[in-house]
Amino acid sequence: MLIAQLPTDEELRLQDLFSYDILDSESEKEFNDLVELAGQICHCPMSMITFIERDRQWFKARLDPGPRETTRDEAFCAHAILQSDVMIVEDARLDERFHDNPNTLDPTSPVRFYAGAPIVSPTGYNLGTLCVIHNEPRKLTVEQERALEILSAQITRLLELRAKNKRIRNRAEQIIDLKDKTVNAVLADQDQQQQQIAEQLHEQIAQEAAACKLFIRMAEDSEEQRSDYLHTANTYLEQIINDLRKLSNKINPSVLLSIPVEDLLIDHVRKLNEEVSFELKLKVTGSSVALPVEKTVMLFRIFEKWVQVLKKRSAVQQVNIHLVLTDRIELAVEDDGEKKDFSVAEKEIVAAGIDARVRKAGGTIKLVTGISNGNILSIEIPV
Structure with missing residues (x-):
């Protein structure tokens, strides 16, 4: 069994793959539908969307029941990502890369035919494949091969859309969180301002009110100066009203x-x-x-x-x-x-x-x- 070589830009390829946050994600109908369509077009009972990580091959979707991942060393798709076009293996028993591969020798469901179209990111990295598999030797028509290429390109668009939607959701959550914090901060600030106003009212306006009361009492006791005392008391009263308005205007949560x-x-x-x-x-x-x-x-x-x-x-x-x-x-x-x-x-x-x-x-x-x-x-x- 020949183990596939690593791409020359493997680390950059892996960074690109990880940026989509697709590995170990839940099953999604859009990907499952493409796998089903590929199997029907190519008349194959097994069809998969795979992504090649550092040491494993992970299946985002597959037509047949099976594990969600296998080792990279045994993966046909690890070879497929090394080329730009569809990799076709008509009979794995006759291919020196796969004739002794455990998947080829599997007694219950041996891989005989394999065709994998690379899933190419917009930056040009082969992240994985859309592949179809049969347990008998086969060939693809030109139309079937082209269909695999079209479907693999659609998977790339799904990845981009999925990543964009996630960015939008994250941004929306950030905006909502910011609004929560802003509103709460404004309300808390208003409570604090009200407390400060209460303290100022107690210290400043209470003194003016006390002076106002004093002059009213003096007016009651002095008929001769009653008019002057009442005028002074009225002046203090107007000052109290103005101070209240001034302090109230300080509450201005414009947000x-x-x-x-x-x-x-x-x-x-x-x-x-x-x-x-x-x-x-x-x-x-x-x-x-x-x-x-x-x-x-x-x-x-x-x-x-x-x-x-x-x-x-x-x-x-x-x-x-x-x-x-x-x-x-x-x-x-x-x-x-x-x-x-x-x-x-x-x-x-x-x-x-x-x-x-x-x-x-x-x-x-x-x-x-x-x-x-x-x-x-x-x-x-x-x-």
Whole structure:
């Protein structure tokens, strides 16, 4: 048995092969179909797509049942990748390279006929072959040989498409991850800014408020200077209002302005599904809308708080969220958990701060409990 020589550019060829991440991948219909077609065209019971690695021959697809890999030393395809055209062995017993090959001498399914068309990458490296095998000596017609070449070229296109799709998926995952991190960072930054504002309010505005109260008391005690004291108190009051406006304007998460509210919830639902024991399903209908920042954050917080409430309930297996976007936002969250007493559920809403947030946004809230398949929380907020 003659062992095939290594291509002169073997290391570069292997790098090209590894770049497709095809080795040890799962079965794929597109490759299986090409193998089946090759077998039918060439009237061979065995047909395979093989890739030649450093020490093994690995089968991406094969028409007959058999192992997923063999040693490279015994592989006919290791010889086929050394040439640019279809390698044809009409009778392996008469070929000095294969007459004593274990595949030729196999008593149950001996290889007699072999034809392999190299799978050539766009950079010119022979990565493997599309081959057909028969246990009797045969010949190929010119048309059959050409068909193998066409099909092997199609395999190259599949490899390229597969690699491109993987790059797109990876890029999409990176973008989604970046959006998650951006949104979370913005929300965290807003929380931090709100904390800073609270501290400034406590130190700065509280002093102005105390001064305002002092002058009001002085006005009560002094009829003669009452007008002056009230004027001074009013000046402090105006300063308090201006400071509040100035500090509020510091909250400006501009990134959220460019993210439609439905995208925010879609990303958040995807993330929460990895954390909760029940399944969250989101349905969005209507046109895309970008809410004012404060309403976007408020809606996000309401949804987050209600999910936290549902996590504490028993028997919740699925939560359906329906977001309707028109001239107002309608959010319905339906769970299939235990039927809650209305007063208990109402207390949960108040305790989670949901009721206060909705009212502050000029919205309405409705709770339906004890229905046949669980409970529904409905919220409407004007855009």
